[in-house]
Amino acid sequence: MYEIVKGANVGLASLSEDAGSVRVGLSWSSEEGDGDADVSVLLLGDGGKVRSDADFFFYNNPAAADGSVHLLGKTPTDSGSEDRISLGLTEMEASVEQIVVAASRYEGARFGDLDGLRLTVCDRTGEELLGFSIDDAGSESAFVFGEFYRRGGEWKFRAIGQGYETGLAGLATDFGIDVDDAADDTTDDGTEDATDDVAQEPAAVSDEVTRTAGDGVGAVADTGPAVVIPAQVAVEHTPPVARRPRTVRKKVTLPKVAKKSLADNNTWHPARLFPVPSLKSDRERETRATSVLLSVMAQVPEFGRRLTAGFGAPVGRMETFTEVSLPHGESPKRPDGVIRVERAGRLWTALVETKTNGNPLKDQQVQDYMDIAARRGYDAVITLCNDVALEGSPLVDVKIDGRRKHKVALWHLSWAEVAHQAQMLIRHEGVGNAAHAWLLQELLHYLQHENSGCQGFQNMGPAWVPVRKGIDDETLCQGDPRAVDVVASWERLVRQVCLRLGGELGQKVLPVQRVRRATDAKARRGVLADLLCQEGRLDAELRIEGTQGILAITADLRTGKIRTSVDIPAPDQGYPLTWAKRLIRQLADAPADLHVQTLVAGGGNGPRGTLERLRPEPGDLLPKGDAEITGFRLSLFKGMGNTRGNAESGFIRSVDDAVDRFCVAVVMPLERRPVRRPQRADAP
Secondary structure (H helix, E strand, C coil): CECCCCEEEEEEEHHCCCCCEEEEEEECCCCCCCCEEEEEEECCCCCCCCCCHHHEEEEEEEEEECCCCEEEEEEEEECEEEEEEEECCCCCCCCEEEEEEEEEEECCHHHHHHEEEEEEEEECCCCCHHHHHCCCCCCCEEEEEEEEEEEEEEEEEEEEEEEECCCHHHHHCCCCCCCCCCCCCCCCCCEEEEHHHHHHHHHHCCCCCEEEECCCEECCCCCCCCCCCCCCCEEECCCCCCCCCCCCCCCCCCCCCCCCCCCCCCCCCCCCCCCCCCCHHHHHHHHHHHHHHHHHHHHHHHHHHHHHHHHHHHHCCEEEECCEEEEECCCCCCEEEEEEEEECCCEEEEEEECCCCCCCCCHHHHHHHHHHHHCCCEEEEEEEEECCCCCEECCCCCCCCCCCCCCCEEEEHHHHHHHHHHHHHHHHCCCCCHHHHHHHHHHHHHHHHHCCCCCCCCCCCCCHHHHHHHHHCCCCCCCCCHHHHHCCCCCHHHHCCCHHHHHHHHEEEEECCCCCCCCCHHHHHHHHHHHHHHHHHEEEEEEECCCCCCCCEECCCCCCCCEEEEECCCCCCCCCHHCCCCCCHHHCCCCCCCCCEEEEHCCCEEEEEHHHHCCHHHHHHHCCCCCCEEEEEEEEEEEEECCCCCCCCHHHHHHHHHHHHHHHHHCCCCCCCCCCCCCCCCCC
């Protein structure tokens, strides 16, 4: 990988022949665990200004209609998380001269408070081409990491590393965007004025309808969770009015729709598009799951695009196939599926290999498909199974022949990620077509059915039982490789919990890594494995967007209990007794066995008690003397299962249940963080 310094530039063609489509990653870390930022992209024409407000891509406008820009969201990494952006340089309009890649913080936060600011650029196959590290950030609340620009028909990259103290609005204004953040379109019931969304998304308007997000709704009858889709407003009656972009986040509140049924009694089962009770063998589950998924991807473009955008696929007409026979040596090979996307004469092809019911991927099988794809000029091989991939721990061992001119990318999806994307679309973001919403709901029902074999990561691995036994009888020694395997399985489980919880809440949920960037993953897991041997605990932290504090999870293998907790900082104003009373009121529906502890300055132990005891006497949370209250710690305890996770009492199910109970009963009722509202900057 080519390391570039501030102010330098490099031609992408000199780094790779596959740089027509690139993936940009922006990463940073925070020792406190709660530092974060949002990425943005600006397309500039002649003169260094945007051609129109539609050239501004950020959290309120994450993708271009032609697929040339797509903000892919945050992905967990070994050092925290990485914000990823897909850029189709070959699809970029000729009038685009520069592509600015930036990020912004909020609520007065500055980039100087973050560690390890870094930009990376990967080519179509995922190979890292260049990296740019920044160590001189200061008071900036918006930061330009770098820019892609044309020179002589070639795309080049320049490392910039400079920022603005005026936030995202100031950055956007400097590049020719007239930002309107002065008005607050929030109604009394917390929903946003629908006309604002109509104005902001002209590219999404079809010939017949334009979509809104959060006012009227339509619904598809179903016995599962209600499918809510944005209302449709006829264009000829309400033509969209040009409006300026707002850097205030859209607030989408989709009302719940009452479920109606004509059944005589509750024992009747609704007819399903994808029935699952008859599935008996692993082969049947694998074949059915592949066909169901690929067919929905082809029929619901927004869903298919969401799953393939990160793999370099263009936006275009998608076709999917199953059980395709391809020649390979003496006998043909049959990948489980094929995805083909066509746009403007370009054809992108990926072979798909799936596994269900916890079955592992086979090295030789994937190797054969990589060889076939390379010979036939295909772009990628996608593996799909219940397991979650980790950096530095590939799920398959595949050798790449460097002598071949055509490179094939190997990508991985987990069934949990597929379900997460379906949930986000139909339950939170809205799908503008009732038939598409129904298809996604049927897919989600299928994936979550116990007979589908697609429930996600379900087994802590062969080392789990020996390690638990070694902790129980105190025979597990530091340096035992089985402990490292358990730590890796725990990390996979935590990432899956984030996907599932994020889909349920409609918020970004990411694991927190309090380490600096470039920390060796293998060495870090070795340290955590030694702590597991020594203390008998597995620990993790999650950051849920829009909530207070960091959710901590501790699985104590010695006591057989799972602890979920969150630390709530003390308010800046008011009196301690008022703080305690307000906290108890917010926890009115929380379990009576919730533990509440007062945190005091200096790290000492403050008063603590169960919510049942504290409800009549909130003043018992006040420490004696003049001890300063810094916050409150809320904790719940739950017994853990004893098996690998295949049974009702399994460890994995116990972790899921503990996190769900804590989020619903404790975290969500707490006061939310303030809505992000960057101040509008005057144009220079």
